[in-house]
Structures are given as C-alpha cells and as structure tokens.
Amino acid sequence: MSSVKRKAPWRLARLSELRRTAGFRMALLFMCLYGVIAVLLFAFLYIQISGYAVARIDEWLPRGRNAMLRGDMAQLRTRVDEHLKIDPENERPYALFDRTGRRLAGTFTGPMPFPVHDGRPYTVEVIGEGRGEGRVAGKPRTLRAGAWLMPDGQVLVVSQDMAEIEAFDALLLKALATAAAIALLMGLAGAVLIGRRAVARLDAITDAIQAIVSGDLSQRLPTGRGGSAGDDLDRLVTVVNGMLNDIERLMHEVKGACDNIAHDLRTPLARLLAGLERAQRRANSAADYQEAVEAAIAETLGLLTIFNAMLRISEVEDGARRAGFTDIDLAAITDDAVEFYAPSADEKRITLAYAHDTAAVPMRGDASLLFEAVGNLIDNAIKFTPEGGRITVALNVRHGAIRLDVHDSGPGIDPLERESVFLRFHRSEGSRHLPGNGLGLSLVAAVAKLHGLQAAVFDSQQGCHIVLRTAAPKPAA
C-alpha cells in the first residue's frame, strides 16, 4: 500500500520540533536545575577561596608588626627602612608615620589612616612608586594593610600587595565560568541527543502503527536497544505488542469464523430458499404447502440455534456476566450435568463414571453457564464415543486449584487440531457428518475463561481428554 511508504505527515524530523519531545524537555529541565545548583556551588566556592586568601593576609599582618617591634624601639625607623632589603619585590610595603601623618620611613605610599584602629585590617588603593619587578610608577595597586599606634605617637603600617589574590580570583572566576559553559553545552547536547533518540523511536513506532492501521497486522512496535526489559516506553511498547498479538489472533479467529459461518449458514439458507422456491413452482395442494412450510420452519429453527449459540458465546466472552456471579458449588453442578446426560449415555450403552474427591467445590460463578460448559463436554464425549465405550468425569481440588477432567474412549483429537478445537465453528474432518455447529467447545472455552479456568486438550494415549483447570497466574511482565 502506498500510504505505508509515504512519509508520515506527523513525522518529527526537524530540530525545531525537538522542544516538543518529552525527553528533550526533561533534559532541559534537569539542565536548568543543574545550572542553578552549579551557580550556587560556584559562588560558595569563590567566596570561600578568595575569603580564605584574604584571611591568610589578615592573619599575617600582626605577625609582621611583631617582627618589626622586636628589638630596640629607637631603631624602629631604621628597621622599617631596611625591610626593603628582605622584600626587594616590595610585596609587603611598610611605613612609619609621625603623629602629623608624615611618612618617616618605608615604601607604603598610602596615606596614614585616621583614626588608627589598632591592627584592624583594611583595604586601600594606592599609587605605586614603581618599586619592584614589573611595577610601573603611578599605577594603582591594592594593598591589605594594618596600622598600629606606637607608644611614642608614631604609626606603624604593615601591608601586603593583593595583586596575587586578585589574579587568583580572576583565574578562579574564569575556570568556573569555563566549567559552567562546558556543562551547559554538554547538557544541551545531551538534551538534543535524548530528544532526537525519542523522536527517532517515536518515528519508528509511528511508522509501525501506520503500517498496522493500513492493514499489516503482523507488524509490531519496535522496542529500544535494551530489548524488552528497557525503559518505560519499552514497557508500554511491550504491552501494546501483547495487545496486538491478541488482536491479530482475534482477527484470524473472526476471519476463520466468517468462513465457517459462510459455510454453516449458507448451506441451510440455500436449502431453505430451494425448498420455498420448489413449493412456489410445483406445490399444488394444501398438503404440499404444509410440507414446504414445515421444512422451512425446521431450517429456520436450525439457523436460530446457530445464531443463539454465537450470540451466547460473544456475550460470555464479553465478561460482563461476571456481574451476575454468585456463590456456587462446582461439584453440585457437575453432579447435575452428569445426571442430566446419564440417560443419553445409557442409550449408547456408554459407561458414564463420575469421580470426585471433595464434597463441595465452592467458587464464584454463573451456575447455568458452568452447567452448560460441563454439559457440553459430556455431550461432546457422548457424541464421539462409540457404543459400549466409557466416559470418565473427574473433579479434583489440589492446593486451591480446581481441575475437571472429561476423558472418553473415543477416537480422540488429532494433535494438530488440539489448539483449534476451541475456535468458533471449528469442526474436525471426522465430525462433519455429525450433527452440531462447531460452537460447543468454544462456549466451553469462553465459560472457562470467564471463571478463571483454562480449557485444554490433554495429551492422551487413547480417546479425547479435555481438562478445565484454574489458570496459572499470568507471569509478571
């Protein structure tokens, strides 16, 4: 079909439509969340690290002062001047001011702080003198400084250059920004990738669905690379595929049923029509008409029986009948069914034996349907068992599982046909000459299913052995 090959009109191929996919949106959402967390984390890191460096300086400032004050206080001015010798790069400018604020010694070019807070560190921007490697006179530099009032009224300033910390801060910021940018890009790429993967899978699923809609029921939805045990989409696909299996089986069954209906209904309809036409053409007495009408009524009743049986099966399969379930006793029902068919078995000199090991088999169900199902099994067995044969009905309960066996000494069922005997209108080649409409066992299967039982043909050395038993719970998918 051409529509299968045609590109699906709703195919999600363009990147601009990516943002509509759930995967992409989810990835984007996670990325935003991650971004906020990263920004907070980076800010914390930055504040901690740069604060730590400043704290290290603040810690050092009083130690620098103490080193200066060690020794003769009269020599203080000389020691401040000589400090440059051990700090030729002028990383740590010192200064000694007199009480008027005039600098007596040292390379700290800032003003004397006023008022002097003994030792409280502060940050000050000064115009450099150009002392030290790579420094240009007149270029501003930032210093972290502490000032102390000496006993004689002079003020000692100890400071450290903050260029290194600033450089480190800048580096840190750059590194964090780069990391954030990379994370952002990778996240975006991941989102696009996930989105595209989702789009590709949806495309594949959409194509498969289109093929199914156009009639190719053998198609199944593709699962991801992970196989059946994959993600949530896979689980959905697995469920849908299970449903498709059921639908395909039903379609085949319906088709088979239609073929059989065509045969089983057309034949009596043709006979009915032929009889009426013959009467119209040839009948010339009331008796002739009477005969024709009787034949027509008989054919119509046969047709009605088939229709009723079909309707009943659909009704049972519908499952709505569970609403009418009551507490029943399967043993009593089986008893009644055996008793009901005993005379018919008698007439063919068939021994109908009933064995059960429990007094009562209580369950929820529809008594009439179960009677009919068990009855159909016995009826079927009587039909196929030759004169003088034997039918055994057995009802057992083991560990809460019910099992009902109907075993006859007839010709049995061909192994190839064991699955299909429960299909509607199925009639084995050997039974075409017998009365019946091929609906009996499908009703049995439908009733069994309605009651949580499973109908199966048992492997048997001789005769037909059909079992109804509590269906095994479905394995968890």
Add this chain to the structure above:
Amino acid sequence: MARVLIIEDDALTAQEIQEALRDDGHQVELAPDGRSGLLRAVGEEFDVIVLDRMMPGGLDGLAVLATLRTAGIATPVLILSALSAVDERVRGLRAGGDDYLSKPFDFIELTARLDALLRRRDGPAAVTGFQLGRLEMDLLTHTVRLAGQPVDLQPREFRLLEYFFRNAGQVLTRTMVFEAVWEYRSDERSNVIDVHISRLRKKIDPDGTAPLIHTLRGSGYVFREA
C-alpha cells in the same frame, strides 16, 4: 380468555404476537410505544402484559415497568428483549418483570410462558397429591402408583412428573421443563430433555395404555388424559 396488552414498537412483531395470542383465544391490545403502553396499562384492566425491553423515545421497557410497579399495578409482565445477557435478564426481573424471553423466540415458547403467568396469578394450589387417569402421585409419602402398582422413579423423574402434574393440561416447552425441573437457565438442549421424558414415559405410559405425556409439534409437551 384473557386480556393481553402488547407494548412493542416493531409493528410486524406486535402483529405476529397478536395473531398468535388470538389463535389461543385471548383478547389482545397493542401499544406502539412506552408512553401509550403505560397509559393503557394504568387506565385499563389487563391480565398480562408483554413488554418490549428496548423501545425508542423517552420510555423504554424497564422505565415503563418500574413506573407500573411504583403505581402499585401488579399485572404480570413478560419482558421481550433482543438483549440476552444474563445481567439484562436479572435487571428485568429485578425491575418487577415476571418472566423474560430473548428474541428471537418460538411462538409456542411465548404462549406457553404467558399461560404459565396467567395460571400463576391464581396461586399454586396447596395439595398433597395428584391423580390423572390411572396415575397417582402422593407428595407426602413421595410415592407414585400406576393402576395401584408402585412405580419406581429416580428423584429427578419424580420432580419432572410433579411439574407435569402441577401444570396438567398446559403446553410446556422443553425450556420451561428444563428451567423448572433442573433449575438452570437454559439454551436448547431439546434432545436431552426428550431422552429424560421418554424414560419417564416408559415408566408411566406402558405400552397398550393411553399415553399421558403428549408431544406437540414445535418443541412442546402436554400432560393430560387422552
């Protein structure tokens, strides 16, 4: 003779039922929809009502039935329905219906069931035994005698015969027999019922005597003398 009201929207079906019931000697009135049917059922006296379950328009069968019963009208109602699901049947009977027949049906099934409804109106007789011709049934001692000789019956055969006695002279379809004696709701199981009845017959209608169980053409039985 009884007065029967048929509430059925399909004119052809209504007419067929009317003719079948007239043949049985009943006086039949037709109502083509729920509203007029309800009005007639409330305003006039009928012995039994045949009510279609599904009718177009505002009032469907169950609504008509519920209104009737609320109004205190206890006329027996037989519901006709194309819906055969058991819960439909349960709903119909719960709403106050006395019997339920799903379409399509044999007319003998309909007329026999209507007769049963009409008889039920009179209430079951409190009896301890029956007698028809040379056949006697004693419900207290649980014995059956034919011309004074005891007849050995299986429990189910006894119930079957009791059902025939209780409905002597009436047409009984196989379905009615099955539902009353086996107490399961039925589908066609005609030939098996026939086997049971022929076994009973062998015991109570021995060769050379006038039979008591008569087979009617069209899947029915009548229990009567000659």
